[in-house]
Amino acid sequence: MSTGPGRVAGPVAGAANALVDVAGLRVGHAERIGDGHRTGTTVVLAPPGGMVAGVDVRGAAPGTRETELLDPRNLVERVHAVVLTGGSAFGLSAACGVMDRLADAGTGFPVAGGVVPIVPAAVIYDLGRGGRFRAVPDGALGAAAYDAASASEARNGSIGAGAGAVAGGLAGGVGTASAVLPSGATVAALAVVNAAGSVLDPGGAFLSGARYGLPGEFGHLREPLAQEAAAWRPGAVTSFNTTIGVVATDLTLTKAQCGKLAGVAHDGLARAIRPAHTMVDGDTIFGLAGCRGPAPGADDLQDVLAAGADVFSRAVAHAVLAATGRDGAPAYLDVFPSAVGGVA
Incomplete structure (x- = not known):
């Protein structure tokens, strides 16, 4: 099977090393920072005709929308966008703005009189990170993320849904990564890292997710100096958190297979964040x-699932590396400056 320009020797990063390496997907971010805000929204838009989707919820405190539709037993086969947003349950309103934009464009599930866009969503808890508890994403911010969507969006850091994110006391954010497999298939992930758990190796300060990098991807990183690791004392970690995201492929999967891909990506989350899936994470x-x-054969599907876990781990690492530090949530490289060019 080959879905790309030809078979490659081994997994390599796609051209952008980002979710948009999956053909047809577009990503957009919008955020509000200042005047009491520190939050945002990220949207993943489907190619024409929609995309098959599944979901796996492992955290005990999720905030979601339209996830029941993704059960393989239920009617709808394609979704038109996925929204990832701050604002806790309040932030689900951002999906309404995306839904309005899609409906205005005539994109959605056809019904008598028009279309109903299918827009599943998930939220992180970032309430009060900018000062005002109710300064949350709304439909207008969702529409702004939709308007910003492009097929070349490959940024990482404190943007979109990750604008107010934290990661075990460090600044968190949005991270993305991709892999082109020997078959030519592409697998990619986008993670919004807002974790109660640590993103650091046990007993050290190297980024756990970077252990799964492709050759050279994190080659600029070193094990931070022991004194830096010993001095790190995270500030008060918020009592509610959540890491959310998507993992995607250009292959043709069923809803059940998409659900399995999402489930395996949680293994990548748990490799990069410890502990994961807690009672205060969603x-x-x-x-x-x-x-x-095409639809993958059994062996090719196994390769896609394995890559799904790895790309999610890598996306978590990119989110933390690129995040912008602020009061109460310093950047990783501000706390561990020897991680770049330090002594291994």
Whole structure:
């Protein structure tokens, strides 16, 4: 099977090393920072015709929308966007803005009189990070993220849904990564890292998710100096958190297979964040199939699932590395400056 320009020797990063390496997907971010705000929204838009989707919720405190539709037993086969947003349950309103934009464009599930866009969503808890508890994403911010969507969006850091994120006391954010497999299939992830758990190796301060990097991807990183690791004392970690995201492939998968892909991506989350899936996390991952390539055989599906876990771990690491430090949530490289060019 080949879905790309030809078979490659081994997994390599896609051209952007980002979710948009999956053909047809577009990503947009919008955030509000200042005047009491520190929050935002990220949208993943489907190619024409929609995308097959599944979901796996592992955290005990999730905030979600339209996830029941993704059960393989239920009617709808394609979704038109996935929204990841701050604002806790209040932030689910951002999906309404995306839904309005899609409906205005005539994109959605056809019904008598028009279309109903299918827009699953998940939230992180970032209330009060900018000062005002109710300064949360709304439909207008969701529409702004939709308007910003492009097929070349490859940024990482404190943007979109990750604008107010924290990660075990460090600044968190949005991270993305991709892999092109020997078959030519592409697998990619986008993570919004807002974790109660640590993103650091036990007993040290190297980023756990970076252990799963492709050759050279994190080659600039070193094990931070022992004195820096010993001096790190995270500030008060918020009592509610959540890491959310998507993992996608260009292959044609069923809803059940998309759900399995989402479930395996949680293994990547748990490799990069410790502990994960706690009572105060709402960890939720969507599995997406762009359906530009053929259905995989059994061996190819195994490779896609394995890559799904790895790309999610890598996305977590990129989110933390690129995040912007602020009061109460310093950047990783501000706390561990020897991680770049330090002594291994």
